[in-house]
Each structure stands twice: as structure tokens, then as C-alpha cells.
């Protein structure tokens with residue numbers, strides 16, 4: 155019945171909202187499965203206790219449940235209709251004056267109700283061909299995960315709107331504004347789609363540049379309105395600029411309703427960071443499961459200092475994946491700064507992957523109205539973790555820290571294609587054309603992606619041409635298709651120029667973006683020392699010496715922010 | 721937020737036209753608050769609430785108390801999401817079918833929702849409570865109680881008038897549905913083979929296999 159159902163008919167952000175619900179549902183289902191598993195295990199133990207007595211039965215008459223001897227006249231016991239065992243009067247549960255079951259059979263029925271088996275049984279009568287226990291939510295998630303190799307969507311956009319929606323001044327006029335923004339977005343995303351079409355670009359990139367300008371001005375007008383409308387929306391400008399690549403939005407209503415569904419990105423508050431957290435990490439090779447056992451915290455800061463309130467919970471991400479898929483949470487403990495959780499959070503993950511992962515364990519205060527206050531975090535790079543060493547599996551205390559800058563694997567390679575486009579339809583006019591349009595450097599296909607890219611072309615006279623890519627959802631290794639186009643630069647000047655590519659993690663409102671790494675291409679003495687034989691120079695020359703063809707470059711990312719202009 | 725410390729997981733689902741107040745109703749039920757803003761639901765959503773449910777034994781004395789975890793599915797009333805929302809019907813154990821007392825149209829559509837339920841719910845006659853919401857807006861009322869009661873009687877389901885704004889009968893409505901679901905649950909288990917023929921030792925039928933329960 156639901157086999158053909160999927161989320162494709164939804165708009166991008168709607169899908170995100172629905173997915174968020176489905177992930178929440180999944181988390182609940184996990185808890186339920188665990189509960190049912192325990193129930194069944196207890197029942198199994200009860201049964202097992204009973205069956206041991208079967209062998210005794212013929213030697214001496216005894217109760218199948220408690221093994222107490224039964225008499226021939228007095229206390230004879232009675233046979234239970236469910237299991238055909240003779241049981242004493244103590245081991246019966248009376249359902250009504252004329253109906254009893256032995257304790258084991260009663261427990262069986264009880265488990266059946268408590269596990270919801272009655273429902274699945276009934277449903278199976280109507281839908282005999284459907285998975286007995288499978289829920290629609292689970293099915294949808296599964297099919298979605300299969301389908302989406304990688305969908306271009308923007309968690310960040312969701313995040314920012316989320317915060318905006320929750321501000322008090324969110325009113326009708328702002329809703330209208332969002333509608334107008336929405337229409338802009340749609341146009342914008344169209345031009346973005348065009349950009350992805352390489353062949354189209356190479357022939358008339360001039361027109362393309364035109365489009366880019368148009369796009370800019372559109373989002374800029376939107377921004378202007380924004381800042382006029384409400385102060386609380388002030389920082390939307392940054393967001394709008396960076397999201398012009400996103401697909402589409404539906405309506406302002408939809409945006410607002412996000413706040414009831416995504417608890418993840420609620421109001422963030424700040425508290426001092428104090429205290430420690432105790433947890434253990436281990437990897438179960440057989441099952442390919444990474445387990446994080448969270449025991450507890452001590453000396454946490456109050457989430458609400460004035461009221462001395464603190465309802466802590468722990469949230470874990472397996473970075474760099476920050477999607478809901480990667481999120482695990484413990485239960486919230488009420489009114490304590492020394493919570494004990496005793497929970498084990500699990501990830502199904504292949505062992506080789508762990509080398510590029512970091513475990514981010516953060517502690518939060520759950521306040522009223524979905525406010526979340528950050529209480530500190532610990533980031534454990536798993537590359538250095540020795541999972542084969544059993545002693546590494548024991549519990550340790552980790553001091554909580556304020557937000558840690560996300561480290562970037564230093565060995566991370568950045569794959570870039572670049573080309574120098576020299577329009578040359580007519581040799582006689584080449585120079586003229588060049589002067590008017592200029593050759594363009596186009597970079598495409600960055601195979602390693604973190605959020606957004608800044609790119610800065612530094613000309614010999616120290617002028618800088620800056621560009622920024624749209625923000626993408628964080629993924630481990632998504633393919634990124636984005637073109638940076640620099641026009642109006644002659645090849646001669648390019649010879650003397652230098653290109654800096656930087657990767658950023660866009661911060662939430664107020665904070666500044668986090669630098670993750672950078673790479674340089676070019677002739678300029680970019681790091682203070684001139685190194686004529688450097689990789690950066692050689693690769694740059696390669697691009698310039700073969701105009702109109704794509705050159706694949708592999709650049710190593712450097713962690714040092716000071717080296718790069720951005 | 722949830723832990724597994726409960727006895728039953730009961731999944732209920734609210735349905736009805738867009739704007740009748742499903743989301744607001746559930747919000748009142750779980751958080752005891754009223755949201756006057758209309759923020760239409762996108763596709764689906766759910767809320768949770770932990771309640772204590774006490775059974776009453778036939779002679780009226782209070783029975784056992786159970787912890788019940790409620791998963792309350794909220795569906796979008798908008799036509800656009802229909803294929804998605806109706807798909808979720810099959811996972812719910814009981815339904816809050818809601819209309820707006822100030823909208824005749826939403827009441828007329830109850831029939832359509834009923835047939836959607838028959839088609840998509842886990843069985844042909846699931847437990848349903850009919851809810852006329854926005855009872856506080858008495859000056860704008862378009863559906864009178866008699867009309868609604870008659871319809872509910874026709875379907876053999878309870879009818880309640882609620883207000884998410886004042887909280888009137890919100891608890892009762894969910895409670896009534898929970899009652900029905902819990903009763904059905906017990907029946908489903910009791911009417912299983914062998915359960916029917918009274919007390920005593922082995923009846924005429926052969927001992928039930930491992931899976932069946934006692935009928936002693």
C-alpha cells in the first residue's frame with residue numbers, strides 16, 4: 155500500500171521538516187524495541203524456569219511454576235489450559251472469578267499486550283502482505299536513505315530560520331517578508347541550476363556573469379528589506395547571501411512550523427562551561443558498532459544561572475556528519491548539575507571510516523519552551539583512538555570545554571578542476587575580447603566539502619577578488635559542484651596572481667564562521683617565502699599553460715588560518 | 721527525552737480538515753498551552769505524553785495503574801499532503817477525528833475522513849472519537865450539538881465538544897479514546913482461542929500450543 159509512497163513530492167525544506175519528524179520517531183521506536191526486547195527476555199526466563207520441572211513431573215507431582223510438591227487429595231493443583239502444566243493455587247493469576255492462567259501464561263499474554271502485539275496481529279489480518287512490525291515512518295526513512303545519494307539542501311538555512319521564527323518579533327510583516335524572500339530564492343535557485351551546466355557556461359560565460367550580477371542584486375534587495383523590517387532579523391543577510399544555491403521554499407507558514415518540529419536548533423543560550431563528563435568509547439568489530447556509554451557529569455554550570463536551574467542531557471554527533479542521522483541524545487535529567495545517565499549511544503559505522511571521524515559529545519540544558527543552553531563539550535578525534543586496546547574502553551572523565559574549533563583532517567585533499575577560458579572565436583579580435591570580457595578561471599567539482607568555500611584571487615597589485623560558495627549541508631564526503639568564476643583578468647596578470655581557497659564552517663547567528671582549512675594556488679609569495687618549485691606554483695602554471703581545458707588539481711588543506719586571505 | 725520506563729506505547733492520531741485545530745488541540749493536551757497563531761502542519765508531526773492509566777475491575781474497585789506512553793500523531797489537513805498523512809493511519813491504534821464547530825464544511829468533511837479511515841487504518845472499524853473543536857467560539861457556531869451527536873451515533877463513536885483555547889474537554893476526549901483502545905487491547909487478547917470457555921481444568925480442546933494463552 156505504501157510501497158510507492160516517498161517524500162519526493164515535498165519541497166526541499168518540507169522534506170527536511172518531515173525527515174526531522176521521522177528521525178524523532180525512529181529514536182522513539184528504538185526505545186520501544188529495546189523495551190520490548192527486555193520484556194521478552196524476562197518472559198523467556200520465566201518459561202525456562204518452568205520447563206526444567208517437566209522432568210520432575212512424573213517422579214513427584216509438583217507445581218510447574220514454583221516446584222512445590224502437590225498433594226493427591228489436598229492442594230492437588232490444576233492443569234493450566236495454556237501450557238498444560240499442573241500448577242498450585244499460588245501460581246495462578248485470576249482474570250475474573252472463573253478464569254485463571256498460570257503465571258507464565260499470564261506473563262505471556264501480558265507481554266503480548268505490552269509489546270503491542272495485539273495491534274500487529276489485527277493489522278496483519280487486513281494487510282497480510284505488509285511487514286508485520288514495520289511502520290510507515292521506518293519505511294519512508296529507509297527508502298529516502300536509499301534514494302538520496304546526496305541531495306543539495308541546507309540545514310543551515312533551516313537553522314537560521316528556526317532561530318528567527320522563535321524570536322518574539324516574528325509577526326505578520328515578517329511572514330510576508332519571507333514570502334517575498336521565497337520568490338527571490340526561487341529565481342535565484344534557477345540561475346544556480348544553470349550554473350551547474352558546464353557546457354552552457356563555456357560557450358557564453360559572459361551571459362553567465364550577467365546572471366550572477368542579477369542574482370546578487372536580488373538577494374541584496376531582500377536583505378535590505380530584511381534589516382528594515384526587524385532588528386531580530388538583522389543577521390539574516392549573511393544567510394541569504396550564502397544560500398542562493400538552495401532549491402525552494404514553500405510558504406512562510408511552513409517556515410514557522412519548523413519550530414514545533416525541530417527541537418535540535420532551538421534557542422541557544424550560553425552558560426559558563428564548567429565540570430566534567432564521564433564516558434567510555436568502544437568499537438564492536440563484529441557488529442560494526444561504535445558505542446559511547448555515557449555515565450554522567452559533575453559540577454555542570456547551571457543552564458539558567460539566575461534560577462539555579464539545570465536539566466542536562468548529552469548530545470553526540472559523529473562528526474563531520476551533523477545531520478540528524480548522526481545525532482544521538484540521552485534522556486534529560488531534571489534539576490541536577492551532577493546528572494547520571496547510564497546510557498549507551500550507538501552508531502553503525504564501518505571501522506575504516508572512524509579514522510576520519512570525530513566524536514563530539516556536548517552537554518545541554520533543556521529549558522522551558524525548547525530553549526537549549528550549551529553547557530560544554532568534548533571532541534574526541536577517533537583517528538588516534540586505539541579500538542583494539544581493551545583498556546581504552548574503560549570509563550574516563552573528560553573536562554568540558556567551550557566550543558572547540560572543528561579540526562580538519564590535515565591530510566584532506568581538495569580536488570579542484572580549474573581552467574583558463576580564453577574566448578577565441580576570431581583570432582583578430584582576441585585581444586580586444588579579452589580586454590572586455592577577460593579570461594575566466596573556473597573551478598569546479600570539489601570532491602571534499604565542508605559547508606562553504608571562500609575563494610580569493612589576489613592580483614599582483616594586491617587587489618582581492620572574493621567569492622563565496624553557497625552553504626551546503628555537512629556531509630562526510632559529498633560531491634560539491636560549484637563554479638567560481640573570476641572574470642576581467644588577463645592571463646599575464648594571472649601569472650602573477652595567487653588564488654586562496656578556504657573552507658569554512660558557517661556559524662550560527664552572532665558567532666563568526668570557523669576556519670577549517672585552506673589551500674593556495676599561484677605564483678605569489680603567498681606565505682612570506684618564495685618557493686618557485688612549490689606545488690602551488692607548478693599546479694597554477696599547469697592551469698595557465700593549457701587554456702580552455704580543465705585541469706584536475708589536488709590540493710592539500712592547511713590548518714593555519716593566518717596564511718590565507720578570505 | 722523518552723526512556724523505556726512505561727508499560728504501554730499507545731499511538732493515537734489526529735485528523736480532520738486544515739485549520740480545525742488539531743495541532744493546537746494536541747499542544748493543549750501535551751503542554752496545557754494555547755497557541756492562537758495558525759501555523760499549518762507540514763505533512764506530519766507528533767507529540768508525546770506520559771500518562772497513568774488505571775483500570776477498573778468489573779466490580780468498580782480501582783485496579784492496577786499503568787504507565788502509558790502516548791505518541792500523538794498530528795497530520796496536515798491540507799489536501800496536498802494527503803497521500804503522506806493517510807499512509808500514517810495504518811500505524812495508529814486510535815483516532816481523534818476533529819472538525820471545527822464554527823465551520824459547517826469541516827463537519828461535512830467528517831464523512832470523507834471516515835471513509836479514509838476505513839480504507840487506511842489498521843482495521844475496518846478502528847476506535848475513533850469525534851471531536852467538535854472551538855467550542856469557546858459560541859457566537860460563530862455553525863454546527864449544533866444534535867447534528868454532530870447524530871452523526872457520531874450513526875458511526876457508533878463517542879462525540880465530545882472541546883476547546884483548545886480554554887482546555888474544555890480536551891483531556892476527556894483523549895481519555896475517552898485511550899479507554900476505547902485499552903479495552904480493545906484486552907479484548908483482542910481475551911478472545912484468542914481457548915479463552916472463551918470458563919474456569920477449571922482442561923477443556924475439550926487439545927492443549928494450546930506454546931503461543932496461545934491459558935483459558936483455565
Ligand SMILES: Nc1nc2c(ncn2[C@@H]2O[C@H](COP(=O)(O)OP(=O)(O)OP(=O)(O)O)[C@@H](O)[C@H]2O)c(=O)[nH]1
Pocket residue numbers: 736737738739740741742743744745755756757758759760761762795796797798853854855856857882883884885886
Ligand atoms: N478560539 C479557538 N481557536 C482555536 C481552537 N483550536 C484551534 N484554534 C485556532 O485555529 C487555528 C488553526 O489551528 P491549528 O491547530 O493550527 O489547525 P490544524 O488543524 O492543525 O491545521 P493543519 O495543520 O493545517 O491541518 C489556530 O489559529 C488556532 O489558534 C479553539 O479551540 N478555540
Ligand SMILES: [Mg+2]
Pocket residue numbers: 742743744759760761794795796797
Ligand atoms: Mg496542524
Ligand SMILES: [Zn+2]
Pocket residue numbers: 217218219220221222241242243244245
Ligand atoms: Zn506454584
Ligand SMILES: [Zn+2]
Pocket residue numbers: 234235236237238239255256257258259260934
Ligand atoms: Zn499456563
